[in-house]
Amino acid sequence: MSRKTLFIITLLLFFSCASLWAITAEEIIxxxxxxxxxxxxxxxxxxxxxxxxxxKKSTFEAWSKGDxxxxxxxxxxxxxxxxxLRTGSSLYLYYPEADQLxxxxxxxxxxxxxGSDLSYExxxxxxxxxxxxxxxxxxxxxxxxxQCWIVKLVAKxxxxxxxIQTLWVDQERFVVRKGLYATAAGRALKEMxxxxxxxxxxxxxxxxxxxxxxxxRGSSTTMRIESIEIDIPLPDALFSLENLSW
Amino acid sequence: MxxxxxxxxxxxxLSVLTTxxxxxxxxxxxxxxxxxxxxxxxxxxxxxxxxATLTLASPTQGNVRGEIRIQVPPTVKSTDWDxxxxxxxxxxxxxxxxxxxxxxxLSWGDGFFFNAAGIVGRRFEAYRSxxxxxxxWLASLYLPIGVFDFVEVVALPSxxxxxxxxxxxxxxxxxxxxxxxxxAYQESRHTPYVSLQGHLxxxxxxxxxxxxTKEVEELRLSAGLFHSFFLMAGGTISVRGEAMAIPIGKEGxxxxxxxxxxxxxxxxxxSLSSTYVTRTExxxxxxxxxxxxxxxLTLQATVSATxxxxxxxxxxxxxxxxxxx
Numbered sequence: 001m002s003r004k005t006l007f008i009i010t011l012l013l014f015f016s017c018a019s020l021w022a023i024t025a026e027e028i029i030x031x032x033x034x035x036x037x038x039x040x041x042x043x044x045x046x047x048x049x050x051x052x053x054x055x056k057k058s059t060f061e062a063w064s065k066g067d068x069x070x071x072x073x074x075x076x077x078x079x080x081x082x083x084x085l086r087t088g089s090s091l092y093l094y095y096p097e098a099d100q101l102x103x104x105x106x107x108x109x110x111x112x113x114x115g116s117d118l119s120y121e122x123x124x125x126x127x128x129x130x131x132x133x134x135x136x137x138x139x140x141x142x143x144x145x146x147q148c149w150i151v152k153l154v155a156k157x158x159x160x161x162x163x164i165q166t167l168w169v170d171q172e173r174f175v176v177r178k179g180l181y182a183t184a185a186g187r188a189l190k191e192m193x194x195x196x197x198x199x200x201x202x203x204x205x206x207x208x209x210x211x212x213x214x215x216x217r218g219s220s221t222t223m224r225i226e227s228i229e230i231d232i233p234l235p236d237a238l239f240s241l242e243n244l245s246w
Numbered sequence: 247m248x249x250x251x252x253x254x255x256x257x258x259x260l261s262v263l264t265t266x267x268x269x270x271x272x273x274x275x276x277x278x279x280x281x282x283x284x285x286x287x288x289x290x291x292x293x294x295x296x297x298a299t300l301t302l303a304s305p306t307q308g309n310v311r312g313e314i315r316i317q318v319p320p321t322v323k324s325t326d327w328d329x330x331x332x333x334x335x336x337x338x339x340x341x342x343x344x345x346x347x348x349x350x351x352l353s354w355g356d357g358f359f360f361n362a363a364g365i366v367g368r369r370f371e372a373y374r375s376x377x378x379x380x381x382x383w384l385a386s387l388y389l390p391i392g393v394f395d396f397v398e399v400v401a402l403p404s405x406x407x408x409x410x411x412x413x414x415x416x417x418x419x420x421x422x423x424x425x426x427x428x429x430a431y432q433e434s435r436h437t438p439y440v441s442l443q444g445h446l447x448x449x450x451x452x453x454x455x456x457x458x459t460k461e462v463e464e465l466r467l468s469a470g471l472f473h474s475f476f477l478m479a480g481g482t483i484s485v486r487g488e489a490m491a492i493p494i495g496k497e498g499x500x501x502x503x504x505x506x507x508x509x510x511x512x513x514x515x516x517s518l519s520s521t522y523v524t525r526t527e528x529x530x531x532x533x534x535x536x537x538x539x540x541x542x543l544t545l546q547a548t549v550s551a552t553x554x555x556x557x558x559x560x561x562x563x564x565x566x567x568x569x570x571x
Contacts, residue, residue, distance in 0.1 A: 053513050056541045073306065077273065078542040078570055081306060087393065090419070099351040103424055105445035107474045111482070115512030115538070187478070215480040216511055241417075242344065242390045246306060246337070 025135035025151045031174040032167075033129055035203045040065045043228040044075075049116045051219040058114050067128065069239050079114060085244045091120055094244045101245055110161070117190065117213035117221035121161045132156055133165065143168050143177045143193075155184075162189060173197070173204035188214050195222070201230050275299040279566035286558050299332065309339040312348075333381045343389040351381045352400070354415055355426060355441040355468075356451035359503035359521065360490035362468035363441035363453035365430045366402065366413050394419035402432065409433065435459055448473035456494075464495030481510040499525030513538045529553040542570040 040063075047058045058079060064070040072084045081096035091109065093102045104111070109121040129135075133153035141148050148168040155163045162181035170177050179192040191212045198207035212220040237243060277297040284290050296319075303313040313333055320329025335348030355363020366382060385401045395418045402411035415428030426441040439455035449472045457464045470488035477483065483506065490501040505519035515536045522529045532550035539545065545567050552560045 049512075051511055051513055053539045076541075080271065080273065081303075090394070092394075097351070098353045100353040103419070103443070105422060105449060106447070107476070108445075108449055108472075110476055111474060112512050215476075215478065217480060219511060236393075240390060240393045241396060242388065245388075246311070246339075246344070 023137075023149075025137040025149075026130060028137070028149055028151055028169050028174070029129050029133075029135045029153070029167075032169055032176060035174050036205060037067055038064065038201070038230045040232055040234045041228055041230045042232055042234070043225055045223065045225040045227075047114065047116050047118070048222040048224065049114070049219070050221075051115075051216070056115065058116075063234055063238055065234050065236075065239060071239055071243070074114070082114075083244050084113070084120070085239060085241070087239055092241065092244055099245065101241065112213075117211045117216065117219055118223070119161070129153065132160060138166070140171075141168055146177060147171045148177055158184075170204070175204045175206065190214060198225070198228075200228055271301075271303050271305070273301040273303070274571045275301070275568065276571075277566065277568045279564060281562055281564040283560055283562040285560045310337070312336040328383075343387055346384070346386040346388070349381045349383050350386065352384065352386075354428060355439065355453045356443050357453065357468050357470055357488060358486060358505075359488045360468040360470075360501055361453060362455045362466035362490060363426060363428070363439045365428065365437045365439050365455050366400065366411075366432075435463070462494055464497075465493055466495075467491045467493070481508060483508050497525060499523060527555045529556075544568045 042061075042063050044061045045059070047060065049056045049058075057076065058074055059076045060072050060074050062070060062072045068089075069087045070085075074080060074082045081094075083094040085092045085094070091104045093104060094100070095102070104120055110119050112119055113122075133155055136152050136154075138150040138152045141150050148170055151167045151169055153165040153167065163184035164182040164186060166180040166182070167176050168178040169175070175194070175197060176192075177194050179190075180188055181190040181192070182188045191214060192209055194206045194209045196206075196208040197204045206223075206225070208222060208224045210220055210222050275298065277295075277299075279295045279297075281293045281295075282290065283293075297317060299315055299317045301313065301315040304311045313335060315332040315334070316330055317332045318330065321332065331349055333349050333351065335346055335350040337344060337346045337350075352366050353364075354366065355361045357364070383403050387399045389397045389399070391397060395416075397414065397416050399414045400412065402413065411430065411432035413428065413430035413432075415426055418425045422444055424443040426439075428439050430437040430439075436458045437455055438458075439453060441451065441453035443449070443451040450470065452467075452469045454465070454467045456462050456466070468488065468490040470486065472484070472486045475483045475485075485507075486503075486505045488503045492498045492500075501521070501523050503519070503521040505517060507515055507517040509515040517534045517536075518532075519534075520529065520531045530550060530552050532548055534546060534548035537545045546565070548562075548564045550562050550564075551558070552562075
């Protein structure tokens with residue numbers, strides 16, 4: 001039994017004693033983070049963007065190690081060989097057409113990834129949510145017949161991409177079913193909803209989710225994981241500039 | 247010379263096919279561009295430029311990979327193979343680095359309009375743009391010295407038969423700063439360069455290089471700023487400003503460029519740009535619209551006007567499309 005599964009079971013046992021203690025927003029978010037953190041992973045999938053001109057599909061292969069290190073390589077025709085390397089707060093792009101390395105910083109991180117509703121900044125968010133946000137439990141709601149907690153997150157830092165987040169967390173599986181991402185003034189910027197779940201390593205995670213940039217009219221992006229392996233050995237050299245520009 | 251190069255290309259092609267293990271990807275590209283110009287005398291001219299490319303590439307996994315790209319018509323007016331070959335290289339991982347042999351793109355320094363750090367191949371073009379990075383026949387050794395740092399050493403065969411060029415650069419990531427320092431020796435010229443790139447509110451870059459023989463023949467300094475603004479009403483505005491100063495050199499002076507763009511979404515972009523060269527007092531103003539209506543299909547329309555010594559010289563309308571399949 002993996003440590004993560006043990007952690008989730010412990011949490012569930014702990015929360016089952018609801019008559020003695022009520023669950024807190026911090027405990028919910030800690031369980032969600034534990035569900036989405038792997039020692040390493042290798043996945044493939046697709047990003048499908050729909051806008052006024054129709055549907056565009058980009059396929060990718062991705063590798064991750066720990067919470068802050070990942071490499072994505074696009075495999076679809078139009079952007080074949082383009083790669084994104086993220087380590088810590090650094091994000092590098094590689095364009096094979098010009099053999100060009102680009103380091104993204106500041107406002108450039110808010111640019112869209114391949115025209116989708118996802119930004120590069122979305123990819124650099126810390127996986128330890130509680131390190132960056134204060135959480136409060138706002139109540140309960142039902143999403144697609146699933147009982148959810150509503151958790152409001154308020155950013156501790158002014159530099160956060162989404163100062164306010166409202167998350168609908170599945171009470172059974174501790175997975176986010178829906179998210180609303182807003183400015184400090186409360187203006188909604190992005191909306192995310194999970195369409196399908198899958199079981200990976202004994203825990204639930206999103207197999208397919210839809211993200212809509214609310215500042216773009218008539219646009220939405222579906223992110224679909226086709227396959228995933230977790231806790232596999234990956235060499236450190238995979239996440240280097242050498243491999244990025246290979 | 248032609249026979250030797252043909253043999254090299256054939257060997258590379260075979261290597262790409264064999265390293266691909268039957269899984270090589272084949273990509274085609276078609277481009278059509280039509281430009282209509284009218285000069286100050288009212289004379290019209292029309293130029294139609296079609297182009298087709300075929301790319302054969304082995305998978306990016308593994309320790310050996312290669313790529314061949316054929317372009318028709320050739321990129322330069324040439325009767326030998328060279329103009330038809332956009333790229334033809336074989337890359338192999340070594341215990342402490344990697345080796346690239348063949349014709350491969352090379353992009354050093356930063357800058358969309360001007361790049362003082364683009365020192366390789368400068369003998370053919372005064373100002374090499376970042377976007378128009380070319381491929382060169384080379385043998386390149388890439389030596390990582392950390393996760394984000396490396397040394398690159400390049401040998402460049404001479405196209406004139408006089409001598410072989412060599413170039414090298416050190417690439418360092420120093421916190422939020424990217425630093426490059428390098429040197430090239432081509433056709434009896436020594437060309438050192440330094441390039442810095444960072445972020446301070448906006449992304450900035452700064453480069454300098456010099457061509458030295460017995461004395462400094464040309465000194466170049468280029469700088470640029472780029473920033474994107476995300477509108478709450480939707481869309482993005484991007485602003486780019488660049489300058490190149492040549493205080494020492496036959497074609498000295500100051501070159502300025504500014505470009506602003508508005509993209510309501512990722513499928514459309516409207517841009518307005520202007521470049522000015524003090525030496526010739528040449529001003530070019532242009533506006534363009536880019537549309538990506540389908541996956542891998544890009545349509546572009548640009549209108550430009552050129553003024554010399556503040557007098558109208560030429561106006562042009564260009565329509566182009568590119569499709570990858």
